[in-house]
Amino acid sequence: MKASFSQFVKSAIPNFPVSDEGLNTIIDSLEEFELEKGEYFLKQGKISGSMILLEGHFRCYTFNENGDEVTTAFYGPPRLIFDVASFFQQKPSLENIIALTKIKGYYGNYQTVDKIFHEYPLWREFGRAMLAKEYILFKDRTMRLINLSAEERYAHLMQTEPEIFQIAQLRHIASYLNITDTSLSRIRRDFGSK
Amino acid sequence: MKASFSQFVKSAIPNFPVSDEGLNTIIDSLEEFELEKGEYFLKQGKISGSMILLEGHFRCYTFNENGDEVTTAFYGPPRLIFDVASFFQQKPSLENIIALTKIKGYYGNYQTVDKIFHEYPLWREFGRAMLAKEYILFKDRTMRLINLSAEERYAHLMQTEPEIFQIAQLRHIASYLNITDTSLSRIRRDFGSK
DNA sequence: GAAATGACTTGTCATAAGACAAGTGAGAGA
DNA sequence: TCTCTCACTTGTCTTATGACAAGTCATTTC
Numbered sequence: 001m002k003a004s005f006s007q008f009v010k011s012a013i014p015n016f017p018v019s020d021e022g023l024n025t026i027i028d029s030l031e032e033f034e035l036e037k038g039e040y041f042l043k044q045g046k047i048s049g050s051m052i053l054l055e056g057h058f059r060c061y062t063f064n065e066n067g068d069e070v071t072t073a074f075y076g077p078p079r080l081i082f083d084v085a086s087f088f089q090q091k092p093s094l095e096n097i098i099a100l101t102k103i104k105g106y107y108g109n110y111q112t113v114d115k116i117f118h119e120y121p122l123w124r125e126f127g128r129a130m131l132a133k134e135y136i137l138f139k140d141r142t143m144r145l146i147n148l149s150a151e152e153r154y155a156h157l158m159q160t161e162p163e164i165f166q167i168a169q170l171r172h173i174a175s176y177l178n179i180t181d182t183s184l185s186r187i188r189r190d191f192g193s194k
Numbered sequence: 195m196k197a198s199f200s201q202f203v204k205s206a207i208p209n210f211p212v213s214d215e216g217l218n219t220i221i222d223s224l225e226e227f228e229l230e231k232g233e234y235f236l237k238q239g240k241i242s243g244s245m246i247l248l249e250g251h252f253r254c255y256t257f258n259e260n261g262d263e264v265t266t267a268f269y270g271p272p273r274l275i276f277d278v279a280s281f282f283q284q285k286p287s288l289e290n291i292i293a294l295t296k297i298k299g300y301y302g303n304y305q306t307v308d309k310i311f312h313e314y315p316l317w318r319e320f321g322r323a324m325l326a327k328e329y330i331l332f333k334d335r336t337m338r339l340i341n342l343s344a345e346e347r348y349a350h351l352m353q354t355e356p357e358i359f360q361i362a363q364l365r366h367i368a369s370y371l372n373i374t375d376t377s378l379s380r381i382r383r384d385f386g387s388k
Numbered sequence: 389g390a391a392a393t394g395a396c397t398t399g400t401c402a403t404a405a406g407a408c409a410a411g412t413g414a415g416a417g418a
Numbered sequence: 419t420c421t422c423t424c425a426c427t428t429g430t431c432t433t434a435t436g437a438c439a440a441g442t443c444a445t446t447t448c
Contacts, residue, residue, distance in 0.1 A: 064341040072340065084333060088326040094337075124318055128325065132282045135329040139278060142336040143288075146266065146372055147258040150405080170426065178340055183405055185427050344435085364396065374436060379397050 001104060002027055004054040008078035013129050018122065026123060029116050033107035035099040041081060042097040048086035049109040053079045056103035057167055061096050061175075071176040073141075074100075074164050080130045081105075100167045145178060153177045154187050195298060196221055198248040202272035207323050212316065220317060223310050227301035229293040235275060236291040242280035243303040247273045250297035251361055255290050255369075265370040267335075268294075268358050274324045275299075294361045339372060347371045348381050 006023050009016060033051055035041060041058060042048050053075060060073040072095070075081055086093035090110055108116070117124045144153055154177055157164065164173060174184035200217050203210060227245055229235060235252060236242050247269060254267035266289065269275055280287035284304055302310070311318045338347055348371055351358065358367060368378035 062337070062341070065343070065346065070340055072337070084326060085330045088323075088330070121315065124322070128318070128322055129282075131322065131325050131329065132278060135325065135332070136279045136282070138329070138333060138336070142332070142339070143256070143266070145336070145339065146264055147256070149259070152259065180406060181426075182407080182428085186405090189427080375396075376398085376437080377435060380435090383397080 001032070001054055001106075004078060005052060005106060008052060008054070009126060011078075012133065013126060016126060018126075022120070022122070026116060026120065027106060029112060030106035030108045031112075033103070033105050035103040037099055037101050039099050039103075040096060041099065041103070042083060042086075042093055042095060044094060044096050045092045046086075047090055047110075048083035048093050048095075049107055050080060050082040050087060050113055051105045051107040053077045053081050053103065053105045055105070057100040057164075058097050058103070059100050059168060059172060061098075061172070062094050069175065071168075071172045074161065074168060074176065076161065076163065077105075080134055082134075084131075084134070150177060150179045150183060151187050151191070154184065154191065195226070195248055195300075198272060199246060199300060202246060202248070203320060205272075206327065207320060210320060212320075216314070216316070220310060220314065221300060223306060223313075224300035224302045225306075227297070227299050229297035231293050231295050233293050233297075234290060235293065235297070236277060236280075236287055236289060238288060238290050239286045240280075241284055241304075242277035242287050242289075243301055244274060244276040244281060244307055245299045245301040247271045247275050247297065248299045250299075251294040251358070252291050252297070253294050253362060253366060255292070255366070256288050263369065265362075265366045268355065268362060268370065270355065270357065271299075274328055278325075278328070344371060344373045344377060345381050345385070348378065348385065 002024070005027060006020070009018065009023065030052075035056075041051065044062070054077050056077065058073075058075040058081060059071055060075065061069050061071045064070050075097075081097065083093045083095045083097075085091065086095070087110060113127070117127060144156060148156065157173070157177065170184055170188075171181040174181040177184065179187075196218070199221060200214070203212065203217065224246075229250070235245065238256070248271050250271065252267075252269040252275060253265055254269065255263050255265045258264050269291075275291065277287045277289045277291075279285065280289070281304060307321070311321060338350060342350065351367070351371065364378055364382075365375040368375040371378065373381075
């Protein structure tokens with residue numbers, strides 16, 4: 001786990017000038033964290049903390065105007081997991097984040113993370129890079145939602161995160177692609193015949 | 195302009211412990227910036243800087259798979275303007291940001307902003323808050339795209355940013371709402387009769 | 389001031405996607 | 419083993435939205 005965390009930090013910021021001791025200090029400030037399949041990292045109405053996901057997958061969902069569940073994200077390791085609005089504004093979340101598989105990682109609430117940034121200012125740069133990275137990933141996804149057709153969005157998910165199809169239900173994948181499960185089923189049928 | 199900037203900083207981070215001198219130092223590090231209507235803040239293929247928009251409105255657009263222009267954002271003051279991916283990764287942007295009206299604000303490229311953060315570490319907190327705020331705003335917009343119907347998205351824009359209807363073309367508003375200009379026209383007709 | 393241009397609306401038709409119900413098939417549990 | 423449940427697929431019909439072309443209106447331009 002420590003090795004994965006170290007690797008994650010180094011890959012996130014190539015020239016990040018941090019020692020192994022520095023890494024250990026940060027890890028010791030955080031909480032080792034595990035969840036079983038079906039457990040929640042975040043529930044609607046609660047305040048989000050942050051975790052570095054090192055093993056396992058999450059699904060994130062909310063509810064639309066009709067009260068129907070809408071899957072807004074799938075997260076695989078290594079990744080920063082948090083609800084940006086709830087975390088930074090310390091207000092109740094509108095999101096639910098549920099474990100699709102067994103989860104391992106490191107956890108910190110806002111106070112913990114803030115304390116780390118005060119005590120180890122160097123790590124602010126890591127925090128900023130993480131925030132920017134998540135923003136960029138989220139924006140990419142939104143652009144695909146806007147610019148690609150339903151079938152293209154399906155093809156993209158198949159190419160970039162095929163493992164999702166092994167661990168998530170198709171109806172959740174459908175709502176993630178912003179289509180109905182009926183439509184996804186038909187896209188898959190037609191896709192196979194090409 | 196300086197007063198607006200000061201106000202913007204203070205409203206962005208309520209308890210930000212910065213003096214008027216501190217503010218002046220930052221302003222002096224940035225470049226006073228103006229654009230006329232129709233001029234570009236950012237063109238596809240160029241690397242994005244950042245600006246604090248204090249007067250005027252921008253429209254942001256890209257192109258979808260069919261080569262059709264898609265409006266992805268409208269920005270009004272006060273606001274941080276930048277393409278997050280292009281700015282932080284210093285890579286060519288996929289976006290175009292064009293002035294809908296005369297623009298005033300303060301500009302800095304990545305080097306300038308980075309220098310400010312090194313010389314005045316206190317301002318890192320401001321940078322982080324801005325980044326988080328933009329991320330949250332962008333996420334809100336995406337959630338509306340996912341969770342609301344076309345008509346609801348139109349109603350929301352009318353309620354929250356009616357000024358956009360004065361300064362932007364309906365076909366651009368339509369693509370911002372992710373519908374065709376034909377559909378927007380019909381929504382507006384039907385909406386009036388309610 | 390006539391013609392051209394551009395923004396927007398509207399009519400007509402085509403099409404993709406949704407709603408809903410029925411059907412299939414695998415796995416869980418008695 | 420039987421049946422129950424649940425995920426998924428499929429059929430049928432409906433509906434929202436898009437494509438495209440024509441029409442209106444205001445503004446610009448020569």
